[in-house]
């Protein structure tokens with residue numbers, strides 16, 4: 386996995402405007418990039434986080450258990466960006482998932498080795514039935530119409546925060562297969578997230 | 582606030598005018614409503630999806646020239662939906678609507694391709710009386726927001742009456758209406774249940790041109806004498822002027838209006854027994870062009886005093902247009918009806934009528950007195966029966982970053 390450092394100046398000013406735009410940020414559809422973890426002066430090279438945005442982010446409503454967030458990641462720089470991990474205060478842990486065929490020929494979701502790669506100047510789509518940001522164990526119920534905050538960490542350790550509105554959704558019921566569980570003992574799925 | 586203020590994003594721009602002019606010259610028929618069509622953002626250019634702006638001082642779908650198809654869907658709040666939950670629902674619907682009217686799919690849209698043809702889609706939110714009680718805001722309920730008084734002609738069915746929330750979804754393309762209905766309903770399913778759905782239609786602009794009055798299923802030209810949505814907007818948009826005329830209204834509804842949705846069945850089988858003269862007398866207007874019986878063009882002013890050779894009124898005392906008028910010029914409202922034509926019950930030939938939708942600043946002062954007059958006397962009652970009735974408060978429009986009904990709920 387490569388860590389790309391671009392030579393474009395960081396746009397850290399974005400982070401400073403937060404208090405003023407708090408109210409708008411709550412309902413912002415396309416989340417603004419907010420830098421939280423990159424040191425150095427304004428002249429420092431752009432971090433991966435500073436060149437990546439997410440469009441149309443959303444998360445599937447869930448009272449507990451597993452759920453997932455989706456959206457389109459866009460990389461404005463001319464170097465690839467790699468997301469290596471994610472966190473959210475709504476879940477005890479998060480994983481980056483892909484869909485794959487297991488030994489039994491079933492489609493399952495599993496952690497994506499090497500993380501999500503967003504090509505230079507390109508996009509990486511997170512969709513139900515495809516790559517997604519997995520909430521492994523929802524701790525505070527995520528209700529339709531609420532928003533959750535997700536923090537993405539890139540290969541260069543820079544981080545990006547976005548908010549995703551929650552929607553009731555019937556799909557995204559993929560089976561989960563943990564990495565060390567290739568014999569299917571420990572199957573979980575997202576089916577039991579009823580909220581009626 | 583000026584009378585002529587259409588507000589919202591529905592401003593009249595010179596660029597749009599020129600554009601529509603060019604289109605008209607290109608052979609697409611644009612009737613007397615061309616100005617309104619432009620004001621509502623219509624762009625009938627081939628290949629350019631026509632959109633009506635969502636954000637603005639007023640909600641779209643009221644002053645907007647009527648689209649060809651409509652669905653009115655009323656919902657009931659599920660038990661336990663409080664103000665906090667209602668705000669979440671408003672955020673969801675606001676986001677969905679803003680996207681859909683722009684030709685973009687909703688966030689969790691499973692059929693995103695169906696969003697690509699906005700076709701002048703508008704979605705208008707209404708709040709029924711029950712919302713205010715369920716969310717502890719009874720004190721914010723406008724005085725006129727209650728079921729209409731019952732009228733002698735009414736044969737109301739629960740299946741078409743009442744409702745806590747209303748979405749009025751209109752577009753010039755039926756697929757667009759269906760898709761919007763499906764998305765908005767399923768995104769709301771943890772908050773509401775569907776109470777009733779009424780589908781309606783009018784002439785399509787492609788066939789009839791925009792702006793011409795529609796015909797209803799009795800064959801009449803319907804919509805001739807209606808409010809001028811620009812010059813007479815204070816009769817429906819709530820503001821300083823309407824408060825001066827009709828009395829106080831809660832602050833939050835400034836820029837909003839009220840909506841009455843009546844489902845009126847037409848008894849076409851007995852209507853068929855009536856000859857053309859009788860039909861024209863029932864309304865007081867001619868069938869072929871909608872002209873008053875005392876005139877020759879649709880827009881001629883009816884002469885209610887005119888007498889025939891026998892010394893009898895040309896426009897009969899029982900004629901619908903005489904009864905639907907009052908001496909008080911403020912007892913008027915914006916009518917935006919749609920036809921319905923549903924499968925008939927066993928043994929009958931048809932099940933048709935009007936989804937009679939009106940907007941007014943104050944239902945009690947404007948709508949009810951006229952409905953009372955028609956209840957007392959209107960020959961049309963012989964062939965029509967109100968079978969559904971619902972009233973809603975239409976909140977003002979919202980700006981970018983706001984959600985619908987925010988002035989009430991925030």
Ligand code: HEM
Pocket residue numbers: 797799801802803804805806807843845846847864866871901902903905906934935937948951952955961965
């Ligand atoms: C199925 C039921 C109805 C039918 C078929 C119908 C049909 C018509 C027609 C053909 C006209 C003349 C054209 C025009 O000016 O638009 C008219 C006018 C009108 N109708 Fe109705 N109507 C119905 C119900 C109602 C109801 C329930 C109301 C009000 C409570 C109403 C209020 C009016 C008004 C205010 C006018 C304009 C009168 C004027 O100022 O000349 N109509 N209607």
Ligand SMILES: [Cu+2]
Pocket residue numbers: 453482494495517518519559561
């Ligand atoms: Cu997963």
